[in-house]
Amino acid sequence: MDVTLLDGGMGQELVHRAGDRPTPLWSTQVMVDHPGLVGRVHADFFDAGATIATTNTYAIHRDRLEGTGMESRFSELHAAALSEATAARAQHGSGLIAGSVGPLRASYRPDLHPTADVAVPLFTEVVQQLTGTCDLLLLETVSSVAHARDALAAARTSDLPVWLSLTVSDTDGTRLRSGEPVAEARAVAAEADAVLINCSAPEAVTLGLDIVRDFGKPFGGYANAFEQITEGFLKSKPTVDALRMRRDMGPRAYAGYVMEWVGKGATIVGGCCEVSPGHIAEIARRLRAAGHTIV
Numbered sequence: 001m002d003v004t005l006l007d008g009g010m011g012q013e014l015v016h017r018a019g020d021r022p023t024p025l026w027s028t029q030v031m032v033d034h035p036g037l038v039g040r041v042h043a044d045f046f047d048a049g050a051t052i053a054t055t056n057t058y059a060i061h062r063d064r065l066e067g068t069g070m071e072s073r074f075s076e077l078h079a080a081a082l083s084e085a086t087a088a089r090a091q092h093g094s095g096l097i098a099g100s101v102g103p104l105r106a107s108y109r110p111d112l113h114p115t116a117d118v119a120v121p122l123f124t125e126v127v128q129q130l131t132g133t134c135d136l137l138l139l140e141t142v143s144s145v146a147h148a149r150d151a152l153a154a155a156r157t158s159d160l161p162v163w164l165s166l167t168v169s170d171t172d173g174t175r176l177r178s179g180e181p182v183a184e185a186r187a188v189a190a191e192a193d194a195v196l197i198n199c200s201a202p203e204a205v206t207l208g209l210d211i212v213r214d215f216g217k218p219f220g221g222y223a224n225a226f227e228q229i230t231e232g233f234l235k236s237k238p239t240v241d242a243l244r245m246r247r248d249m250g251p252r253a254y255a256g257y258v259m260e261w262v263g264k265g266a267t268i269v270g271g272c273c274e275v276s277p278g279h280i281a282e283i284a285r286r287l288r289a290a291g292h293t294i295v
Contacts, residue, residue, distance in 0.1 A: 002295045003262060003287055006052050006098075006222050006270020007045035008280050014041060014056075025068055028059050028077060031084070032070075038081065041277075042088030048277040049284025050270065051095050051294060053088055054138060056081040057130065058102035062122055078129040086133060098138040098163070099130030101151060107199070108167065110144035110178035116153075123154030136161040139192075141199045143167050144178035145185050152191045163268070164192035165222075166208065168200045173207030182211045194218040199272045202249070202257040209261055220268030221261050225249035225275055249274070251282035258283050262292065 011027035014037060023029045031038050042053045060077045070077065082097075089095045104122055105112040113119060130137060137160050139151040148164060155162040166185060169175045174182055182197075189195045195217045197208040202223040212219045258269045271279050287294055 001262070001292050002267065003292045004052065004220070004268045005050050005280065005284060005287070005294050006220075006268065007042070007050040007054055008222075008271035008275035008277065009224065009273040010038070010041055010054060010056050011058065012273045013276060014038065017041070025064070025070070026059055027056050028064075028070070031056055031077070031080060035080075036084070038084035039088045042085055043091060044277040045280055046088060046092040046095055048281035049294060050280050052098050052270070053085045053095055054098045055085045055100050055130065055134065057126070058100045058140060061102070061104055061126065063105050074125075075129060078126075082130070082133045096135040097133065098136050099127075099134035099160070101126050101130070101137060101139050101155070103141055103143065103147065107141050108143060108177050110147060110176070113144060113147050113150075116146070116150050119147075119150040120153050123151050124157050127154050127158050131158040131160060134160060136163060136193075138163050138165060140165045141167045143176055145176070145180055145188055147178075148185055148188045152188060156191060161193040162191070163194040163196055164189055165196040165198040166212070168197055168204050168208040170201040170204050173197075173200065173204030174211060182208050185212075186215050189215050189217065192217060194220070194268055196268060197221045197223075199224045202254065206257065206260060209264055209266060213265055218267050220266040220270075221258075222270040222272045222275070223254070223257065224273040225254065225271075225279075251276075251279045254279050255282040255286045259286050259290065262287070262290075 014027045014030040015022050018030045018034050038056045065071050085097050137155045142148045195212045195215050197205045205221040205223045
């Protein structure tokens with residue numbers, strides 16, 4: 001079977017390598033303070049076997065830049081992230097670039113998602129920044145049906161393929177973080193070219209994939225390796241030091257989950273936060289050993 005291998009968690013990898021104290025701007029701040037580091041992370045994921053570089057644009061939203069002193073640098077930050085990804089691909093000699101579109105306002109907070117008349121124009125502005133450089137759009141960590149609908153409406157202003165990536169409850173993978181059943185996203189997901197589940201515990205991703213594989217689309221998953229999403233991280237302008245890495249989710253353990261997903265028919269897999277190039281290399285090794293072709 002042909003399997004597309006995504007990269008891993010850019011943001012956490014940047015924070016670990018930079019050694020800086022995390023800020024609410026997270027990977028955006030590291031990109032500004034350490035030029036070239038994003039490109040090196042992309043390169044390491046390519047070298048590990050990933051066939052897609054996900055741009056470091058997840059958190060570059062107008063509303064996330066408010067009050068940070070970077071409000072005027074919206075386009076500049078997108079250009080910097082795209083430049084790092086394209087340079088890494090050129091060095092590697094192959095691969096696709098997925099334009100990451102993260103949630104507005106905050107991750108895992110569907111209650112903060114604005115009304116459609118506000119959300120769609122904000123998402124559309126990001127999509128316009130990514131179109132022209134990226135090979136596809138990756139709508140990440142989508143936590144509610146409304147979020148999915150608004151992000152897809154914006155993404156469809158571009159001609160690029162669109163992958164919708166839902167995030168589910170860590171304790172009940174059959175539900176989005178909004179509490180809505182994953183199955184309720186099926187009608188909206190008809191507008192996507194593939195449906196994924198990301199930034200949830202691997203065990204929860206496994207449950208969610210049992211549902212989205214019936215959506216009639218290519219599907220897959222890329223989990224995080226956090227212990228859990230803490231109350232501290234759900235506060236206003238959180239920092240990632242409110243989260244802790246799972247100690248039982250090394251490359252071999254994580255790859256075991258990924259191979260289970262592939263066994264269910266998943267054709268797009270990879271990793272999210274705290275999934276390193278070492279994890280991706282182990283997944284690549286396991287996929288090849290099982291007779292799959294990484295594309």
